[in-house]
Every structure is written in C-alpha cells, then in structure tokens.
Amino acid sequence: MTIQVTNLVKRFASGTAALQDVSFSVREGEMIGLLGPSGSGKTTLLRMIAGLDRQTAGEIRIRGQVVDNLPAQRRGVGFVFQNYALFQHMTVFSNIAFGLRVKRLGKREIQDRVMRLLRLVRLEGYEDRYPHQLSGGQAQRVALARALAPEPSVLLLDEPFAAVDTKIRKELRRWVRQIHDEIGITSIFVTHDQEEALEIADRVLVMHQGRVEQFATPQEVWERPLSPFVAGFLGDVNEGAATVRDRQVQLWGHAFPATEFAEGERVRVFVRPSDIDLGPTAPDAVLAQVREAVWAGERTQVRVQLADQSTLQVSLPSDRSVDLTPGQSVSVCIRKFQIFTES
Amino acid sequence: MKLRMALSAGVYVWFLVLIFIPAVTMVEGALSHGLSGFFAQVLRPEALSALRLSFLITALTLLINLPLGVITALLIARRSFPGWQVVNAVVDLPFALSPVIAGLALLLVYGPNTLLGAFLQNHGVKVMFALPGMVLTTLLVTFPLVVRELVPLLRQLGIRQEEAAWTLGASAWRTFWLVTLPRIRFGLGYSAVLTIARALGEFGAVLVVSGNLVGVTQTATLYVYQATENNDLQAADAVSTVLAMVSFVILILMQVFKGRGEGRIS
Structure with missing residues (x-):
C-alpha cells in the first residue's frame, strides 16, 4: 500500500466537520480520482495527505510510514495546486529546479534533470520564460514538472484541469495519465468533473459531505452505485420514489422487482437515460408519447411522457430508426435500474 | 472647460504658495553667503553632529524595524497565532497618538525617576536623554509603517506559493528568503523609504526624550528648531536644505517602489 488512510477526521475551529471517518488505501502505481461536489472535503483530504493541513483524528501512512507528525517538507509528496x-x-x-536546489544537488545534475523534465512535459525552449508569459496549459505542465522534479513517491493534483480551456482539457488529462504510467508514480487527483474521473482514474473515490460514498473502479461506480448519492452524482439520471407492494415497485408503467426490500418500504428508483430503449409501439409494451427530441451528434436526447403523466429522459443512439416526432407514440423498455431505500 | 482651467490654476497657485516659494526661499537662505557659506554652516561641528545623530537614529530604526515589521506582518497576515486581532489593532496606536505623547509615554516608563529606568541606570544603561531612548522613541512612532504596508500585500498574495515551496522540501526559513521576500520586496522597499522619511523628520517625540543637548542628543530637526529660536536663520536654512535634499531623493524612491510594486503583484 502506498497510501493508507485510517479513520481520518477533520473538524474546523468552528466545529463543522470537513471529514468524517474516512478510510481507504491506494496501491502502488494507481491513479485515484477523488470525485465529489464542492464542499465534500476532497481538497481537505488531499491537503492532509500532503501535510499542508492537519487532521483532528485518524492516521495517514505513506509507504508504510506514519506521516502524521511529518511536515510537508519531509513527506516526499509532489503537489500540483489548482x-x-x-x-x-x-x-x-528556476521553478522546476527549485526542489532540486533545495536538495542541494550539483549544478550539472540540476541542469540535466530540468532539461529532461522539460522534454517530458514538451516545453523545451521555454526555460527562460516567466510564468506570466505562459498559457494556462503550459503553466499546468510547468507545475507538473516542478512537482515531479524531486522524484516524489506520490503525486497529488488539486483540480489540475479546472483552469484550462475545455478544448485542451481532454488532451491534457490523457497526457497526464500517460506521464503517470511512464514514470510509474502513485497519483491522486481531485475533481468535481465525473467524466474526468471516470476517464483517467484506475479507481474513483466518491465523496459526499465529508464521507466516502464509494471507492471502486469507474465501471463499477457507474454500473453499481452503492448509494443514491453516487447514482445521482455520476451523470444524468431519472429518479422516482415509490412504495414496495407484493415485492414489486410500480413506477413509470413498469413493475420493478424489489425482492430484497420489506413490504411497504419507501424506495427510490434510479434509471440512466442511456439504459432506456424506445421502439415502435407493440402490444403489451409500455407506451409513451414523445415530448421533445434534441439531436446531439452521436446520441439524441428524448423526453417522453407516460400514461401517468410522469416523464422520462432517454438518451438514444442517433442511428436508431424510431420516429421521434413530438406527439408520436413509442414503446418504452427499461433495461437497467437501481433501487435504494429512502433516507 | 473654463472651470477646469480655473481649478488647475488654483492648484498651481496653491502649490506655489505652499511648497515651491518656501522651498526656494529656504535654499536661497542657505546659499545667501554662497556655496562656501552653505558648506561652512553644514560643516559646523554642532550641525554636523546633529546630522550624524539623525542619520544614525534612522539607520538603527531601519535595522530594527524592518525585520520586526516583516515578522509582525507575517504573523498578522497569516493569522498564525492566537490574539492576532489584538496585535493588529494595537499596531496602529502610534499613528493615533501625537508623537509628543508617545515620547512622554516612554519617558514615564524608562525615565531616570522610574523603577525600570533607575534599575537600568544602576546597571550602566542610560535610556532616556541618550541614544537608546531616542532610537526607542523613533522605533515606536515608525513601527506601524512596515506592518501596515505589508499586511494587505501579504494577504493579497496568499500562501499558495509558500505551500508549493514546502511540498518541494524547502524549510520555512528558505521559503521566506526564496519565495516570500522576493515577492514583497517592492512593498518592503516602499515601507523602508517611508520609515526613513519619518525617522529623519521626527521632532516632537524625540524632543521629549532627548534633552536636546547640543552636540550630544541634538538631532537635525532639533538643531533647525534651536537655530530658528536663536535667530540663526542661515544655520537653520543650511541644515534644512540638507534634509530637504534627502526628502527629494526619498520622494523619487517612493515613486519607483510604488510603480514597481503595483505592476508586479501576482
């Protein structure tokens, strides 16, 4: 285990809890995405691993060593700030050389290493520029090179792509992932963008109100969310509430099997727009009326209204040959769903 | 248009009456017996000793107040100790007090007839009516200058770059020299210049604690005052001109630091 966090608690002087009993461990060479809405405690967690903030209770280990009493200077952790x-x-x-000069390495070695890092982040020829002469993407790469220079065992990135144009953001994050793989470092990055986390992380740690909601691979988090929050936070979702009757939940004209819930229990049902199929009307099918269809490249976003007046958001591959003219009747088939108890 | 011309004419007249004419008259008075007369006045032992004392007090004040001010400003700006709000409020006190009262306050604590003053005197340290007391007084009246300049600057700059330096392995001490100090250097320069101006020009506070002994505890401003009282206007004009020339240099330095500071904050 490169990083092991046990029962971490952070309370601010005002008494508000930023982190409540957070535990998880990260394996060597993994890239972890810390995902959550703002105020969920993810940046606080990152800063505590780096030694920039101190926890109220709990323990942090880096490569087996308890670092709770080590200052940021001696944790061997690289940090890329927002x-x-x-x-x-x-x-x-000089920015990239900073950590090497602090270590009092020789002039030649510093020169060599900085040049190597500049090549790595593809900024050869920029060594004499000042930060205010760089674009956002370039500054980001310098920050990364600076953090990597002292060869830390762990790299922490706080919203690393937030200040970059959307256009180069995708390119940049794939490239960061590539560098992570090349140098074989263990990284944790904070993000509020679920697409970002799902795309480049090996595992995603979803946080909400200072607690870990789920820690699993992107696919698992996406397909089998452990809590209503995770189900609702990752991507668009249709959400409905109902009561269990005869081991079933009746919603949106469908009967969802709910065998593991008690009779009369209030539950919430989650269905992703991409897990719903529309087709031509057929006997015995659940029918709905198309209200709106917005073509968006590969997929078309459709809103349909069911017989009970409830509506469902559907995301359909654009090449599906269904008549989506508003007012048209279609059949609705829900392929996948999640049920959670209310509360 | 007419109004604006009238207003700017008014400003010019005001400048003329308030600053330009008095300044020219003073220089003229200093040079009334030619350049050699001016130097003769400035090189008089009492004048020279007064100027030397003023510069010495200024230098010592700067030497003590710059580091002390930087440390205080850092502590207040980063809220890194309990009760920083109290210190933050008290720092301004010397500004609110009349310098004469500030001097008097120190006299009441360190004067020869007080407990502390007598104790120090018995151990061979003469504070009041000597150099230590004059420096102490000047320190008191100039203390807010560095702190007041640096606290807002430090708050505006934030602490992210310092945190970056820590994660790169730099100790707090190295981080200060390599990251914090270079970023506040223009603000610090500006406040140093303000301190010099204030220390050189201080009169009231120093008058109370110096005893104004000619050639011993008489500063340049006290000398000018004394010469004026004695109707020795040529002597007063000569030393005043020296002080005014220093002020002129200070004015230019202030503009330099102010301009650079505003342009390079980030």
Whole structure:
C-alpha cells in the first residue's frame, strides 16, 4: 500500500466537520480520482495527505510510514495546486529546479534533470520564460514538472484541469495519465468533473459531505452505485420514489422487482437515460408519447411522457430508426435500474 | 472647460504658495553667503553632529524595524497565532497618538525617576536623554509603517506559493528568503523609504526624550528648531536644505517602489 488512510477526521475551529471517518488505501502505481461536489472535503483530504493541513483524528501512512507528525517538507509528496502556484518571480527553469536546489544537488545534475523534465512535459525552449508569459496549459505542465522534479513517491493534483480551456482539457488529462504510467508514480487527483474521473482514474473515490460514498473502479461506480448519492452524482439520471407492494415497485408503467426490500418500504428508483430503449409501439409494451427530441451528434436526447403523466429522459443512439416526432407514440423498455431505500 | 482651467490654476497657485516659494526661499537662505557659506554652516561641528545623530537614529530604526515589521506582518497576515486581532489593532496606536505623547509615554516608563529606568541606570544603561531612548522613541512612532504596508500585500498574495515551496522540501526559513521576500520586496522597499522619511523628520517625540543637548542628543530637526529660536536663520536654512535634499531623493524612491510594486503583484 502506498497510501493508507485510517479513520481520518477533520473538524474546523468552528466545529463543522470537513471529514468524517474516512478510510481507504491506494496501491502502488494507481491513479485515484477523488470525485465529489464542492464542499465534500476532497481538497481537505488531499491537503492532509500532503501535510499542508492537519487532521483532528485518524492516521495517514505513506509507504508504510506514519506521516502524521511529518511536515510537508519531509513527506516526499509532489503537489500540483489548482492555480499552479508557480513562483512568479522565477523563470520556468528556476521553478522546476527549485526542489532540486533545495536538495542541494550539483549544478550539472540540476541542469540535466530540468532539461529532461522539460522534454517530458514538451516545453523545451521555454526555460527562460516567466510564468506570466505562459498559457494556462503550459503553466499546468510547468507545475507538473516542478512537482515531479524531486522524484516524489506520490503525486497529488488539486483540480489540475479546472483552469484550462475545455478544448485542451481532454488532451491534457490523457497526457497526464500517460506521464503517470511512464514514470510509474502513485497519483491522486481531485475533481468535481465525473467524466474526468471516470476517464483517467484506475479507481474513483466518491465523496459526499465529508464521507466516502464509494471507492471502486469507474465501471463499477457507474454500473453499481452503492448509494443514491453516487447514482445521482455520476451523470444524468431519472429518479422516482415509490412504495414496495407484493415485492414489486410500480413506477413509470413498469413493475420493478424489489425482492430484497420489506413490504411497504419507501424506495427510490434510479434509471440512466442511456439504459432506456424506445421502439415502435407493440402490444403489451409500455407506451409513451414523445415530448421533445434534441439531436446531439452521436446520441439524441428524448423526453417522453407516460400514461401517468410522469416523464422520462432517454438518451438514444442517433442511428436508431424510431420516429421521434413530438406527439408520436413509442414503446418504452427499461433495461437497467437501481433501487435504494429512502433516507 | 473654463472651470477646469480655473481649478488647475488654483492648484498651481496653491502649490506655489505652499511648497515651491518656501522651498526656494529656504535654499536661497542657505546659499545667501554662497556655496562656501552653505558648506561652512553644514560643516559646523554642532550641525554636523546633529546630522550624524539623525542619520544614525534612522539607520538603527531601519535595522530594527524592518525585520520586526516583516515578522509582525507575517504573523498578522497569516493569522498564525492566537490574539492576532489584538496585535493588529494595537499596531496602529502610534499613528493615533501625537508623537509628543508617545515620547512622554516612554519617558514615564524608562525615565531616570522610574523603577525600570533607575534599575537600568544602576546597571550602566542610560535610556532616556541618550541614544537608546531616542532610537526607542523613533522605533515606536515608525513601527506601524512596515506592518501596515505589508499586511494587505501579504494577504493579497496568499500562501499558495509558500505551500508549493514546502511540498518541494524547502524549510520555512528558505521559503521566506526564496519565495516570500522576493515577492514583497517592492512593498518592503516602499515601507523602508517611508520609515526613513519619518525617522529623519521626527521632532516632537524625540524632543521629549532627548534633552536636546547640543552636540550630544541634538538631532537635525532639533538643531533647525534651536537655530530658528536663536535667530540663526542661515544655520537653520543650511541644515534644512540638507534634509530637504534627502526628502527629494526619498520622494523619487517612493515613486519607483510604488510603480514597481503595483505592476508586479501576482
């Protein structure tokens, strides 16, 4: 285990709890996405691993060593800040060399290593620039090179792509993943963007109100969310509430089997728009009326209204040959769903 | 248009009456016996000793107040100790007090007839009516200058770059020299210049604690005051001109630091 967090609690002076009993461990070489809405405690958690904030209770181990009493300087953790925090009065070269100079490495070695890092982040020729002469993406890469220079065992990134244009964000995050694989480091990055987390993380740690909601692979988090929050936070979802009757839940014209719930229990049902299929009307099918259809490239977003006046959001491959003219009747088939008890 | 011309004319007249004419008259008075007369006045032992004392007090004040001010500003800006709000409020006290009262307050604590003053004197340390007391007084009246300049600057700059330095292995001490100090250097320069100006020009506070002994505890401003009282206007004009020339240099330095500071904050 590279990082092991046990029963971590953080309470602020005001008494509000930022983290409540957080435990998880990260394996060597993994890339973890810390995902959650703002205020869920993910940045606080990252800062505590780095030694920039101190926990109220609990333990953090890095490579087996308890680091609770080690200052940030001695944890061997690289940190990339949200707005990069580059040293504005230093050149790109001096920024990257900072951690090496602090270690009092020789001049030649520093020169070699900085040049190697500049090649790695594809910024050769930029060594004499100042941070204010760089674009957002370039500054991001300098921040990454600076954090990697002292060869930390762990790399922490706080919203690393938030300040970059959407256009280069996708490219940048794939590239960060590539660098992670190349140098074989263990990384944790904080994000509120679920697409980002699902795309490049080996495992996703979903946080909500200072607690870990789920820690699993992107696929598992997506397909088998453990809580209503995770189901609702990852992507769009149709949500409905109903009561269990005869081991079934009646909703949206469908009867969902609910054998593991007690009779009369209030439950919430979650269905992703992409897990619903529309087809031509047929006998015995659940019917609905198309209210709206918005073509969006590969997929078409459709809103249908059922006989009980409830509506469902459907995401359909655009090449599906169904008549989606508003007012048209279609059959509705729900392929996948999740049921949670209410509360 | 007419109004604006009238207003700017008014400002010019005001400048003329308030600053320009008095300044020219003073320089003229200093040079009334030619350049050699001016130097003769400035090089008089009492004048020279007064100027030397003023510069010495200023230098010592700067030497003590810059580091002390930086430390205080860092502590207040980062809220890193309990009761920073109290310190933050008390820092301004010397600004609110008349310098004469500030001097008097120190006299009441360190004067020869007080417990502390007598104790120090018995151990061979003469605070009041000597250099230590004058430096102490000047320190008191100039203390807010560095702190007041740096606290808002430090707050605006934030602490992210310092945190980055820590995660890269730099100790708090190295982080200060390599990251914090370079970022506040223009603000610090500006407040140093303000401190010099204030220390050189201080009169009231120093008057109370110095005893104004000619050649011993008489500063340049006290010398000018004394010469004026004695109707020795040429001597007063000469030393005043020296002080005014220093002020002129200070004015230019202030503009330099102010301009750089505003342009390079980030």
